[in-house]
Amino acid sequence: MGKPTGFLEYERETAKSVEPKERICNYNEFHTFLSEEEQREQAARCMACGVPFCQSGMTLAGMTSGCPLHNLVPEWNDLVYTGNWEQAYNRLHKTNNFPEFTSRVCPALCEKACTCGHWGESVTVRDNEHGIIETAYEKGYAAPKIPRVHTGKKVAVIGSGPSGLAAADQLNQRGHSVTVFEREDRVGGLLMYGIPNMKLEKHIIDRKINVMKAEGVVFKTGVNVGVDVKAKDLLKDFDRVILCCGAKNPRDIKAVGRDAKGIYFAVDYLTQTTKSLLNSNLKDGKYVSAKGKNVVIIGGGDTGNDCVGTAIRQGAKSVTQLEMMPQPPVERAANNPWPEWPKVLKTDYGQEEAIAVFGHDPRIYQTTVKEFHKDxxxxxxxxxxxKLQSKKDEATGRMTMVEVPGSESKIAAELVLIAAGFLGTEKYVSDAFGVSMTQRTNVATKEGSYATNVKNVYAAGDTHRGQSLVVWAIREGREVAREVDESLMGYSYLSIQ
Known part of the structure; x- marks a missing residue:
């Protein structure tokens, strides 16, 4: 612990955001990060508490508390404070393959479990992580590290999202020959096309992919396994296959008039926009535009918020975001104590921009669509x-959201984006390999394992656990890599935490 009184001497400071009306003029990242001196002061706030909940990654009340990657937060905070950036990077990279991603898009479960935050403002863990990784690239600590030993074993990874990349990175460093197959034209999965540029600029992904390529990982884009390549051929050519295909099967809204033109799934909308932005700076017109339209977004999660921010940048006439659940409280409820994940109201960047542009929060709670109208x-x-209300289902005993009779109203909408979550992996992939599925339409694996019912085929990430966070995807990628390595070599020294 570099400065025992740091948390008493310094106030919490985070990266500054560009003002909403200025940042909506482009799709660039909009944070101005702290200076090195300021970053060291923030690291000094870490209490090095006896039980560091920030790195626990445990489940409390059905929610994750602390980092699932078990990042060694107190250790590298101390190293940042003392100016030992190289060792700070080594300790961070020991548990996290991609801090350049998590320091930008992770909701910072570590900070929500911070002991310092229990009494006041939590430590700026995510900003410190960002400082470490960007310093590492600047000073060469994150340069390619070529594996010295090659085992002769070959592994195919299907999907290049965070779980697939983590598995590939780990197995390549172990000395196995790894080929990653991606059906899109660029590597990154939802990191590339499901997360808008203003949250994660794509050159950040390319920078890491170039490192992995230099280290020996082979990437094949535009290859749709199960369509362009047969599963049986992969199983013949590779010693092991890992399915990291995500959970991209979207949940639909079944309402009267669903066939109207102008209704899209959120991820398709975001993908088209980002692809056009990267290919032509939006000049090719190959995307759905919200310009001049009344936009309604169904879903109150991160993807829904990303749609709000994107629609505003495209020049939407109005933006409304529908959320089925009640508005969360502003402060923790008594039945939601620290260090549980705080179930409190969060106003994200998209909602901030909507408030600045339209003068009000775009969210309408306890509401859903009953009918789509068309000309x-x-x-x-x-x-x-x-409107919806919570009511107990007599048959199941569960509380469900049901319609409030007579509460219907009509609003203008020329564009609707469905951001209601995902139902699991796309069926053609599981069918191609013949793997069993769970009731929740995820790829089934053996208890406590990532092995499927098909010999030499494994599954990890959203394909395995369902829609989740980037940190969980990375953790599963690391864990499946260790299991695959052990199956190939009879033992493994790959670290999972």
Whole structure:
């Protein structure tokens, strides 16, 4: 612990954000990060507490508390404070393959479990992580490290999202020959096309991919396994196959008029926008535009918020975001004590921008769509919404959200984006390999294992656990890599935490 009184002497400071009305003029990242001196002061706030909940990654009340990667937060905070950036990077990289991603898009479970935050403001863990990794690239600590030993074993990873990349990175460093297959034209999975540029600029992904390529990982883009390449051929050519295909099967909204033109799934909308931005700076017109339209987004999560920010940048006339659940409290409730994940109101960047542009929060709680309306040409021109209330289902005993009779109202809408979550992996992939599925449409594996019912085929990440966070995907990628390595070599010294 570099400065025992740091948390008493320094106030919490985080990266500054560009003002909403200025940042919506482009798709660039909009944070101005702390100077080295300021970063060291923030690291000094770490209490080095006896039980560091920040790195626990345990489940409390059905929610994750602390980092699932078990990042050694107190250790590298101390190293940042003392100016030992290289060792700080070594300790961070020991548990996290991709701090350049997590320091930008992770909701910082570590900070929500910080002991310092129990009494006041938590330590700026995510900003410190960002400082470490960017310093590492600047000073060459994160340069390619070529494996010295090669085992002759070959592993195919299907999907280049965070779980697939983590598995590939670990196995390549072990000395196995790893090939990653990606059906899109760029590597990164949802990191590339599911997360907007203003949250994660794509050159950050490319920078890490170039490092991995230099270290020996082979990437094949534009290859749709199960369509372009047969599963049986992969199983013949590779010693092991890992399915990291994500959970991209979107949950639909079944309401009258669903066939109206102008209704899209959120991820498709975000993907088109990012792809056009990267290919032509949006000049090719190959994306759905919200310009001049009344936009309704169904879903209150991170993807819904990303749609809000994107629609505003495209020049939407209005933006409304529908959320089925009640508005969370502003402060922790008594039944939601620290260090549980705080179930409190969060106003993210998209909502901040909507407030700045339109003068009000775009979210309407306890509301859903009852009917989509269309004109004589089949184009969407409005929706009927209805209020919801929580009611106990007599058959199951569970509380469910049901319509409030007579609460219907109509609002204008020419563009609807469905951000209602995902239902699991796409069926053609599981069918191609013949792997069993769970009731939740995830790829089934053996208890406490990532091995599927098909010999030499493994599954990890959202494919295995369902829609989740980047940190969980990285953790599963690391764990499946260790299991695959052990199956190939009879033992493994790959670290999982």
């Amino acid at each position: 004589k040409n089949g184009n969407l021109n409005g929706i009927t919404i209805v």
